[in-house]
Amino acid sequence: MNTNLVDLVYLFSAVFFILGIKGLTKPKTAVRGNMMSAIGMLIAVVITLLDKSIVSYEYIIAGVLVGGIVGGIMATKIQMTSMPQMIAMLNGCGGGASLGLAAASYLLTLGSDGYESGVMGVIAVSFVMITVLIGSVTLTGSLVAFAKLQELISGQSIGFAGIKFLNAALFIAAIVMLGMLCFDPTNSTLFWGLIAASCILGITIVLPIGGADMPVVIALLNSYSGIAAAAAGFIMGNTVLIVSGSLVGASGLILTQIMCVAMNRSLTNVLFGVMAEGSETIDADEIYAGKVKSAQPEEIAMILETARRVVIVPGFGMAMAQAQHAVRELCDVMEDKGIEVEFAIHPVAGRMPGHMNVLLAEAEVSYDKLVEMDRINPTFEQTDVAIVIGANDVTNPMAREDKGSPIYGMPILNVDKAQTVVVIKRSLSPGFAGLPNPLFAQDNTLMVYGDGKKAVIDITASLDLA
Amino acid sequence: MEMIVMQLALFVLSLFLGVELITKVPPTLHTPLMSGTNAISGITLVGAVIAAGAGDSASGLVHALGFIAVVMATVNVIGGYLVTNRMLAMFKRKN
Numbered sequence: 166m167n168t169n170l171v172d173l174v175y176l177f178s179a180v181f182f183i184l185g186i187k188g189l190t191k192p193k194t195a196v197r198g199n200m201m202s203a204i205g206m207l208i209a210v211v212i213t214l215l216d217k218s219i220v221s222y223e224y225i226i227a228g229v230l231v232g233g234i235v236g237g238i239m240a241t242k243i244q245m246t247s248m249p250q251m252i253a254m255l256n257g258c259g260g261g262a263s264l265g266l267a268a269a270s271y272l273l274t275l276g277s278d279g280y281e282s283g284v285m286g287v288i289a290v291s292f293v294m295i296t297v298l299i300g301s302v303t304l305t306g307s308l309v310a311f312a313k314l315q316e317l318i319s320g321q322s323i324g325f326a327g328i329k330f331l332n333a334a335l336f337i338a339a340i341v342m343l344g345m346l347c348f349d350p351t352n353s354t355l356f357w358g359l360i361a362a363s364c365i366l367g368i369t370i371v372l373p374i375g376g377a378d379m380p381v382v383i384a385l386l387n388s389y390s391g392i393a394a395a396a397a398g399f400i401m402g403n404t405v406l407i408v409s410g411s412l413v414g415a416s417g418l419i420l421t422q423i424m425c426v427a428m429n430r431s432l433t434n435v436l437f438g439v440m441a442e443g444s445e446t447i448d449a450d451e452i453y454a455g456k457v458k459s460a461q462p463e464e465i466a467m468i469l470e471t472a473r474r475v476v477i478v479p480g481f482g483m484a485m486a487q488a489q490h491a492v493r494e495l496c497d498v499m500e501d502k503g504i505e506v507e508f509a510i511h512p513v514a515g516r517m518p519g520h521m522n523v524l525l526a527e528a529e530v531s532y533d534k535l536v537e538m539d540r541i542n543p544t545f546e547q548t549d550v551a552i553v554i555g556a557n558d559v560t561n562p563m564a565r566e567d568k569g570s571p572i573y574g575m576p577i578l579n580v581d582k583a584q585t586v587v588v589i590k591r592s593l594s595p596g597f598a599g600l601p602n603p604l605f606a607q608d609n610t611l612m613v614y615g616d617g618k619k620a621v622i623d624i625t626a627s628l629d630l631a
Numbered sequence: 632m633e634m635i636v637m638q639l640a641l642f643v644l645s646l647f648l649g650v651e652l653i654t655k656v657p658p659t660l661h662t663p664l665m666s667g668t669n670a671i672s673g674i675t676l677v678g679a680v681i682a683a684g685a686g687d688s689a690s691g692l693v694h695a696l697g698f699i700a701v702v703m704a705t706v707n708v709i710g711g712y713l714v715t716n717r718m719l720a721m722f723k724r725k726n
Binding site: 178182183185186187189190191192193195196198199200202203206209210213214216218219220221222224225227228229231232233235236237239240241243245248251252254255256258259261262263264265266268269270272273276284285288383384387390391393394395397398399400401402403404405406407408409410411412413414415416417418419420423510512517518519520522523526527529532535537 | 632634635638641642643645646647648649650652653654655656657658659660661662663664665666667668669670671672673674675676677678679680681682683684685686689690692693694696697698699700701702703704705706707708709710711712713714715716717718719720721722723
């Protein structure tokens, strides 16, 4: 088929992808946007299958069948609480596909005419090797992220003191092999060495990153999978791959940046550093001793009864307890009693960007009740009750007030300004930052100890009877 | 060479377009955005089918790699679009 025609059709699909992403800017148009993007994909795949350079179809058909079944089952069966794992898997598949594509193209070229000598040859090989590097890191990094989120391995930081140097050594080794391959593309030992080093690098980069830093990693791997696709586009000289790969790469980068800003940390700090050291060790007992008040669900229901405005602050604990449906019911009962209810969503609440929004949407909470941090923060002073469910560090007033604190400067939800703060939590144990939270010891704070879901159900039941 | 410069231009311009587009996506939709862009990055399928369909001249290893690439890219495409659609339908239904 005429390559100009193919390129024109690719242009159509690229336009569909762009319109698709544009649709995602509003919840109302988002479903249609996703459809358009899928149509763009269909067009691109169909026109490619008509390409004359494809001589055998058996591997393609088998691959599409296997991938389609696996992807279809995953997408329809996965629980909303497991969505971070799903995204990690999809990122990994993106990286893996680019890696497979690059390796196949490399072996194919070596098996036929080889790479031409001179500048053009060097450029062609370098695209292959860059794709291999990014694709491998994305693949194995995402698998480790998946294992952490699925709790196959510990979700916390795993590593040893020198792991930074190991990563640096692996990265340098990979770059050196990449450079040598550019001038000696036939050295396939180097090629497999590059794949091995990159795969190990992906594992050792993600292993030391744990818990609350997961949203950054997920967003970053999302970006890598796009950049790998764009790099693969350079190998194939394929315009639609370049355009869509870079769109995805940009998307991931922006999400990564949003996550970093929301934690007041730089990307290098998340990837290579540990939490900033506090100037003094903060004694949890000193903060909590004699000041923490606990309450029973019935007492909370009585307070809620007289409230006019309530803000619910969900965190990863809500996802862990699968409490989103219980929370929606509490919200319904309060609204029946004429109470104004909103949800305060911190950008890094949960394990991936938008985690809380998806869970609450699953529980049929309308999205206009989910309010971003910047818009909800000024309203806490007019809020009668703030209910914190399974969130900790993102509500810690030390981030605002204590200059010596490791989390100083991190933007937080100002729940402490509410008239009454209700914290539903299993115990006084610290969050990911390992810090005590003075919020729990405030005069206007009431702790409800126990499982998030059960506590919310008990409060709802008492309030409903009242 | 002109070809590569053109492609680089395309790459850089698309990056800028991506930044402009995606900064407008509200935080509520960040998860569907990630799965939706994941589906788009499954466009590697287009390259993978060319590698997998290279015919008998290619070695078994090439076929295997091409096959793996097609499987993974298809998981991205099918899984990505379906799961995005599932999530977005939840966001829509109350309105």
